[in-house]
Amino acid sequence: MNTPWKPAEQPEQFTFDAESEAEIVKVLKKYPEARKASAVMPILYIAQRQMGRETGSAWVPLVAMDEIAKRLDMAPIRVYEVASFYTMYNTRPIGRYHLQVCTTTSCWLRGSDAVVQACKKATGINNVGETSEDGLFTLTQVECLGACANAPILQVDDDFYEDMDGPSTEALIAALRTDERPAAGPVTNRCGSAPEGGRKTLLETPEAASENQ
Amino acid sequence: MVRVIVDGTPVDVAPGSSALQACEAAGKEIPRFCYHERLSVAGNCRMCLVQVVRAPKPVASCGFPVSEGMEILTDTEVVRRARRAVMEFLLINHPLDCPICDQGGECDLQDQAYGYGTGISRYQEDKRAVTDKNLGPLVKTVMTRCIQCTRCVRFSTEVAGTPELGMVSRGENAEITTYVEKALTSELSGNLIDICPVGALTAKPSAFHARSWEYKKTDSIDVMDAVGTNIQVQARGGEVMRIVPRVNDEVNEEWLSDKGRFSVDGLKRRRLDRPWVRVHGKLHPASWQDTFVSLARRLDGVTGDRIGAIAGDLCDAESLCALKDLMVALGSSNIDCRQDGAWYDTSAREGYLFNSDIVGLDDADALLLVGANPRHEAPVLNARIRKRFLHAGRGGFPIASIGGFPTDPTYDVTVLGEGPDALTGLLDGSSPFAETLKNAKRPMIILGHAALTRHDAEVVYKACRQLAEQVGVVNDGWNGFNVLHTAASRAGALDLGFLPGSHGLAATNMLRGGVDILWLLGADEFPIDKIGPDTFVIYQGHHGDAAAARADIILPGAAYTEKPGTYVNTAGRVQRSFRAVFPPGEAKEDWRILRAFSEVAGHTLPYDTLEALRARMAAVNPVFAHIGTVEKSPAGLARLSDGSPTNVPGDFGSGEFRPLIHDYYQTNPISRASPTMAECSRVYAPAHAVAAE
Numbered sequence: 035m036n037t038p039w040k041p042a043e044q045p046e047q048f049t050f051d052a053e054s055e056a057e058i059v060k061v062l063k064k065y066p067e068a069r070k071a072s073a074v075m076p077i078l079y080i081a082q083r084q085m086g087r088e089t090g091s092a093w094v095p096l097v098a099m100d101e102i103a104k105r106l107d108m109a110p111i112r113v114y115e116v117a118s119f120y121t122m123y124n125t126r127p128i129g130r131y132h133l134q135v136c137t138t139t140s141c142w143l144r145g146s147d148a149v150v151q152a153c154k155k156a157t158g159i160n161n162v163g164e165t166s167e168d169g170l171f172t173l174t175q176v177e178c179l180g181a182c183a184n185a186p187i188l189q190v191d192d193d194f195y196e197d198m199d200g201p202s203t204e205a206l207i208a209a210l211r212t213d214e215r216p217a218a219g220p221v222t223n224r225c226g227s228a229p230e231g232g233r234k235t236l237l238e239t240p241e242a243a244s245e246n247q
Numbered sequence: 248m249v250r251v252i253v254d255g256t257p258v259d260v261a262p263g264s265s266a267l268q269a270c271e272a273a274g275k276e277i278p279r280f281c282y283h284e285r286l287s288v289a290g291n292c293r294m295c296l297v298q299v300v301r302a303p304k305p306v307a308s309c310g311f312p313v314s315e316g317m318e319i320l321t322d323t324e325v326v327r328r329a330r331r332a333v334m335e336f337l338l339i340n341h342p343l344d345c346p347i348c349d350q351g352g353e354c355d356l357q358d359q360a361y362g363y364g365t366g367i368s369r370y371q372e373d374k375r376a377v378t379d380k381n382l383g384p385l386v387k388t389v390m391t392r393c394i395q396c397t398r399c400v401r402f403s404t405e406v407a408g409t410p411e412l413g414m415v416s417r418g419e420n421a422e423i424t425t426y427v428e429k430a431l432t433s434e435l436s437g438n439l440i441d442i443c444p445v446g447a448l449t450a451k452p453s454a455f456h457a458r459s460w461e462y463k464k465t466d467s468i469d470v471m472d473a474v475g476t477n478i479q480v481q482a483r484g485g486e487v488m489r490i491v492p493r494v495n496d497e498v499n500e501e502w503l504s505d506k507g508r509f510s511v512d513g514l515k516r517r518r519l520d521r522p523w524v525r526v527h528g529k530l531h532p533a534s535w536q537d538t539f540v541s542l543a544r545r546l547d548g549v550t551g552d553r554i555g556a557i558a559g560d561l562c563d564a565e566s567l568c569a570l571k572d573l574m575v576a577l578g579s580s581n582i583d584c585r586q587d588g589a590w591y592d593t594s595a596r597e598g599y600l601f602n603s604d605i606v607g608l609d610d611a612d613a614l615l616l617v618g619a620n621p622r623h624e625a626p627v628l629n630a631r632i633r634k635r636f637l638h639a640g641r642g643g644f645p646i647a648s649i650g651g652f653p654t655d656p657t658y659d660v661t662v663l664g665e666g667p668d669a670l671t672g673l674l675d676g677s678s679p680f681a682e683t684l685k686n687a688k689r690p691m692i693i694l695g696h697a698a699l700t701r702h703d704a705e706v707v708y709k710a711c712r713q714l715a716e717q718v719g720v721v722n723d724g725w726n727g728f729n730v731l732h733t734a735a736s737r738a739g740a741l742d743l744g745f746l747p748g749s750h751g752l753a754a755t756n757m758l759r760g761g762v763d764i765l766w767l768l769g770a771d772e773f774p775i776d777k778i779g780p781d782t783f784v785i786y787q788g789h790h791g792d793a794a795a796a797r798a799d800i801i802l803p804g805a806a807y808t809e810k811p812g813t814y815v816n817t818a819g820r821v822q823r824s825f826r827a828v829f830p831p832g833e834a835k836e837d838w839r840i841l842r843a844f845s846e847v848a849g850h851t852l853p854y855d856t857l858e859a860l861r862a863r864m865a866a867v868n869p870v871f872a873h874i875g876t877v878e879k880s881p882a883g884l885a886r887l888s889d890g891s892p893t894n895v896p897g898d899f900g901s902g903e904f905r906p907l908i909h910d911y912y913q914t915n916p917i918s919r920a921s922p923t924m925a926e927c928s929r930v931y932a933p934a935h936a937v938a939a940e
Contacts, residue, residue, distance in 0.1 A: 068641065096427065109404070109410035109411070110426075110427075111410055111411055111412065111413035111425065111426055112410065112413065114413060114415055114426040114427075115413040115414060115415050118415035118416045118417075118426075119415070119416065119417045121417075
């Protein structure tokens with residue numbers, strides 16, 4: 035149990051770029067001036083995405099949190115509290131691709147262990163929570179992503195890859211290595227959470243159904 | 248009022264009270280860790296569970312509001328089992344290191360585990376361990392002991408106004424930390440030790456020194472500032488081990504400044520423990536009798552007007568009274584308690600006191616600070632200003648200041664100007680804050696010593712009084728004209744009339760060679776080299792500070808923990824302290840030294856018991872007969888303008904108000920002798936000073 039950041043990793047400075055600034059303006063509009071501290075969560079995420087754009091590692095450094103605290107008139111510790119509470123904010127540098135495997139009950143029953151194994155094998159990561167040596171991948175285990183109908187799920191950054199298994203995971207990682215991002219969604223022959231291979235029920239029109247009765 | 252039934256007993260409590268408060272009102276003790284009556288309610292320890300009739304499950308009483316006719320059960324099997332379960336959870340990760348824990352014996356968790364703990368643990372897994380944090384030289388952490396009640400987080404955010412502590416991460420990994428390692432910057436950080444219910448935050452300087460049950464506890468008054476904080480001096484053997492605050496809602500609530508708490512180790516160092524006499528330019532130890540005789544010989548033939556006395560900041564009223572009487576007996580009217588050269592209107596008591604009293608801050612609705620930095624000059628009072636500021640809500644308690652702050656005052660302040668010129672704008676109404684003060688029902692002006700020790704102090708003082716007059720600072724039952732003292736002895740000395748007589752010399756003139764013999768009663772806070780080379784200096788005090796080195800005769804006195812004393816705080820509250828330990832070596836209580844010398848000098852003072860001396864003090868000023876209270880003038884709140892001119896006389900001097908206290912941690916002989924305070928001053932040195940190194 036240690037402080038979740040290391041001094042050596044921290045950049046010296048952080049300034050929001052034009053894209054982030056535009057987003058911040060939009061976010062701040064949602065809250066009254068006196069309650070602008072409420073904007074801390076979206077702005078933390080804006081900072082994290084900017085870091086992803088700029089350095090290829092989407093995380094929130096201390097200097098960014100201090101900057102956010104200053105903008106929102108909060109004590110810096112209040113921002114640290116929020117950022118460290120939510121697991122979707124990374125307070126340490128991560129790989130370019132953040133592989134988040136759901137291992138909660140539904141996914142686990144549908145074979146998430148194979149997905150984790152495949153991730154480890156394809157990236158060379160030994161333990162969950164680590165970053166691969168080439169700095170491309172960070173593997174984390176997450177709780178239910180709320181897409182149980184398409185279990186198991188592998189979330190890469192913001193995208194859900196669904197109905198994964200070992201080989202499809204390895205294929206996905208191989209694609210990511212070539213800087214290619216396959217389309218998100220089920221990797222099997224499935225549309226959204228509809229049954230594999232097309233519809234299985236309600237095949238007839240309502241009229242035909244009533245005629246058959 | 249709302250009627251609630253607690254275990255069958257009906258009690259009436261104010262609407263909006265919590266079930267816990269109702270239970271307390273009914274005399275039921277509710278165990279708790281996170282709830283603290285002076286902090287916001289967090290409700291995260293779950294120890295205060297009670298049963299509310301018709302509620303489906305036990306409720307946390309600290310955050311459960313009462314309603315009419317609510318029936319609360321505090322001692323049923325359901326409640327007991329629920330609390331036992333909570334205790335079991337709390338103890339899962341709490342280490343079993345009570346034998347080596349400084350909190351042992353005064354630990355809430357330990358005490359309550361006696362009532363609700365099971366004898367055995369069912370927990371087989373590894374306990375959690377948390378890395379310790381470095382919070383600076385005062386607060387030691389053993390974070391594995393933390394039960395995450397968040398009292399420290401709420402204290403530093405709400406009371407101290409320095410939001411630096413927080414709870415980061417979540418669940419099993421949650422921990423209390425500053426995140427970025429840094430020393431806490433509050434002057435009230437010692438109170439974290441008191442509010443921590445377990446041994447996670449303990450005192451660093453006194454770590455592993457003593458057990459709470461070994462102390463002899465003596466009630467006393469803090470002298471590090473003029474607030475008159477009620478303290479308890481805890482001693483073991485002949486040594487003061489630690490100082491903790493006592494609860495007094497009218498003065499300090501239950502807080503104590505760091506200087507008052509941690510200067511204790513200064514009481515053992517650099518002490519004057521025997522009389523010294525300078526012979527041929529060198530100080531030699533001497534007996535009391537020889538010292539008195541040689542001093543009497545030196546005084547022999549010197550006329551009264553060539554003798555003077557200056558009183559220091561830490562003196563008790565008893566020694567001040569005795570010294571004044573001795574000086575009068577010697578025919579001198581050169582006495583002064585204002586070693587900093589401050590100017591007050593001393594014609595009435597209201598002229599130099601914090602007239603609204605400290606509790607008055609709870610009612611004030613606008614505040615003007617003139618040359619005052621309460622955060623350093625009176626940290627506990629500053630917490631009271633902050634409390635009012637938070638309680639009044641946004642814009643409810645406008646605060647303006649003349650003179651900037653070197654540190655964050657912990658509340659929003661509009662700085663109107665850096666020097667007394669800014670008063671002009673308030674007087675002629677051109678400054679918008681004049682209107683704010685005028686519209687306020689209970690406006691307040693706090694006049695600090697940064698303004699009162701300037702060469703134009705009299706003009707500034709009178710301008711403030713005129714402003715007070717103009718904006719109605721004194722109105723029915725309210726007197727918001729407040730002088731903030733920094734010296735614990737000052738108000739008492741002014742009450743005793745420890746001021747130059749009609750032909751007497753003030754402190755500055757005495758130093759300038761106005762006297763041949765100068766008696767310094769613990770006076771160290773002025774440039775010692777200003778004393779003329781031919782002046783014969785008697786230093787009576789407890790620490791070998793600057794003045795003792797210059798002295799020709801040293802009379803070793805007692806520090807505030809070593810003598811029963813009377814102190815008047817800045818609000819005029821007369822309070823008494825008791826002796827916790829005896830003075831070291833041959834040192835004596837100061838008034839006894841003066842009484843003994845008066846006999847040798849042939850002017851025996853007419854009292855030889857403490858009671859007789861206190862009767863004499865009450866004869867000098869009747870306020871000394873009323874202990875623990877603030878005596879208002881018989882005529883109520885005197886109109887401040889009575890007998891003093893209302894037109895601003897003279898011009899303001901140029902230049903800004905300079906901060907009075909450059910280093911909060913070292914402002915008097917005791918704190919300068921304290922290694923802990925020296926360490927604090929090193930750690931908390933202003934950034935520019937560090938950069939210069």
